[in-house]
Amino acid sequence: MFFIQSFSIVWLVLFFIVGFLGCRTVTVQHDNKSVSSGETQSLNAKKKAYSYFCTGYYFLLERDWENAVKNFEKALRWDDSSERIIQHLATCYFQLGMNEKAIDYMKKLADIRPDEFSVRYTLATLYETVEKFKEAIKEYEYARRCKTTKLDNIFLADVLYRLANLYINEGAIEKGVDCYQSMFDLNLINEPVKIYYEIGQKYFEKNEIKKAREYFLKAKQADPKLSFTSFYLTLCYDMLKDYDNAIKEATIFLEKEPDNWAMHLALSEIYDKTRNEPKKNEEIRRTQEILKRNTDAGTQNPKEYFLLCQIYKNQRKIDDAISVIENLKTIPLDKETMRDAHFLLANLYYENENFDRTEEELKITLMLDPEFHEANNFLGYLFVENNKNLDMAMQLINKALKADPENGAYLDSLGWAYYKKAQQEGRDECLFTALKILSDAVQRMEEPDIYDHIGEVYYSLGQWDEAVKAWEKARALYNQTLNNKVKIVDIEAKLKKIKELMSAEEKTIRVIKKHNEVENVIQP
Template structure:
């Protein structure tokens, strides 16, 4: 009888580094080399060390059933099941499989590939290929692919892998040649092969080479919907949504009855990623008229309607979906959020409560119920629901709303305690937390503390324009004008078209009277970017006032006041009228509007001041 243990003892010296791994697997063997799964029966000698392989479970992808396939391939004309595999090779393969089970795929591959290269059987070559894929090592994958192609020239998978390797090497021409050979071997329909290859390309090939390859396939199969779909699928994977959308719209021209739903479902996804939403709404409605029960497209169309601010249409569509599928909880949640946007708080509350008990929805539901009750001024209920949000995406926001409620009720210390105790780890959560502290400190008159919190925001996000702008305003209040100017210049450097920063810096230079030419450049650009913002019109008008062009100043200031009744604009316009000798208009403007701004002491004493100056 063949002695397994003696054989193992003879061979184990080859694998000294893996001795413990090998020995740990000896429980697989009992007397006579019988494994736990019964895969190996008692062996016998037949002209050398040979092991008889018995049929294994079809679902077991181990070396054992691979060896059985190897035996069946090379059996002699007498149809024996004897595999001429040396015990040493068998031992090495078993060790390799144990390595793979323990996560050492690269080492397992090295062993299996060496034996596969020596024996040159398709089954071992395939196993080496599968292990190579788990190593994520391009050289190992390529070597295993080439070996499998060589020993199993009729196998399709290695040829598909070959074209992907060629694309990774940016060799589109070779990839196309490999595709052609692959298609001569494949028994799959062309459409299926196109979609499979596209999926692989989307996750493994460089975008430029991958898209170039698929564009060539479009030329090769210009009337096949799947060639365009494949191009769109890969382009979507590369985040080139415009390319994907154009390809899918072309696929729609050649769609079949079977492919129409697939194409429109993908199109609906792409329209969500490619504004404007109204384009997608227009394109998808004819399909839904024919296929009203395609609930996936119905749901995506509802989202497009939300993006296009067609809230009433979206509400009707979500209700239609829920009539057909009452358990579509995501759609019910979406409906509630649209109702919340419409300030239909009772309807939103009703739908949220229907979802509240469902697994995975508790945090989002409790958060939005808290928002509803906060809007309804039921702060006790709001705090209760916010407090139920213990973890996840909405945790920090829920704590911020709790702090906001306490702050607004005069409990400032409690609000700051909540903020201090809130645990935030992700950078975006930390930004929210520091920004909230800055806002509360500013509202409490603690400008210096607010400045520090904005500095913490800027440490995390140096280009956060809102934080820079808000901190700049605090610098202005603290009369730290150099820092104020520095922040505004920093914003303009980040975004030269940031109209608010251009306006703020320009207006500061106008008031300073030292840099009117620079102020003019800044304010003209701000006005070109945002000609309907009243405060920019006010700044331009005040620039002309300071330059002595009172008529032009009046023109811009009147436009500003027509957009927004603002006390500062009012002060400027009254002065422009006065300078133009239009004192009656100035007094009338003051009389009609001064009581709206009793807190503005400059406005209240403006007419007296102007009259006293006229007498000088």
């Protein structure tokens, strides 16, 4: 939240144009006294400088910055110590967007008038425009030490405000807070609540939650009507696990803004942590109602559509979730958000086992962003699961792995692709490659699906004991993390089948062994 208007551009123009009006800023001597040849040369130089200066100043008033610069540069060659010419050159270069050149001239002026507040302040703001933040900090620090008048105070407040933000962005938050405190000490601000609120935000962004809470409480004390202090205090108390105070502040906030879905959502998460299921469900219901009302009204905020979709997805209302994202596509979206909408639709259609639509949405996603590695892997895996386009699938998955080579899910996709290729083409070497890649994947990401795939590879290689171990691990993880009954039933069916095969194999081996023993006995 910004509470001080930025005056840097206005000040630059006022300082260089209004503060130094007219050609009278360059003077020449007019008298009848006898002068030496050196004095004559000096007088001629000043006359030429005066002539070019006046021409440049005329172009400046006409806002013809390029011609103004040409004449001021010529004037400066005849009078290289003229502060006024240097000032106007800095102004013109600034207006031309040539901020580095403007800085060069302001540095010259700073050498001439090192303790002038306005010079240091202007130089600092120019450094900010070219993102030379360390140099800007140095100049703002110089400016705050300069002697100022009451007329300068509004700009001194801006100096301290900008300096505070620069320090904070550089990670020196305590120095930033010191600048804010200086504004209090010098009586440069009339509304301390806004300063407290801003400091609280800065500490919150830096994840220094106790400090953030301290300043939000100061802001609340300075102005109890400022509702968003309660919003941030709710988040602070939540992160500090002080749930009673978090609920208290959330309730205060919602009394003033009952339709704020973000707070209802935050409150539902707090109730979840305190294991208050009825209250949690009530807050989710309220969040859902507000979001539904907003999306039905055509809100332009994509976050509201995405969140409502997630709520429906958690409730297993996949058709409703799809409908929300289809509606999202009807509002103006930037390319990245449109990409994310299609990718989310692909996931939703996949859950509905509508694989044709899944493939269609993934292809649209990749048209919008060919380097989107999540979509490359998903489409590749979809091809693998459906036993089609295996070579293309492996290209897509390898492209995803190039972007994220340590991703266990992508390695699982590639290993599974090699398994399917082995099944399709009868190539045993692909099974060994699949096993190597899947073993690498499970080291990075211990997921039941990967163990399931490893079990299939071991089964195909005839290593049934290892297959049983992998599938039992998959079953345990499904029970532990997903509680996916369909997957568990599938795994148990595989285990039952392989154990029956192993049992039959053992019986066969015993029969053969017994037969061989009998044969050995009856032979003479």
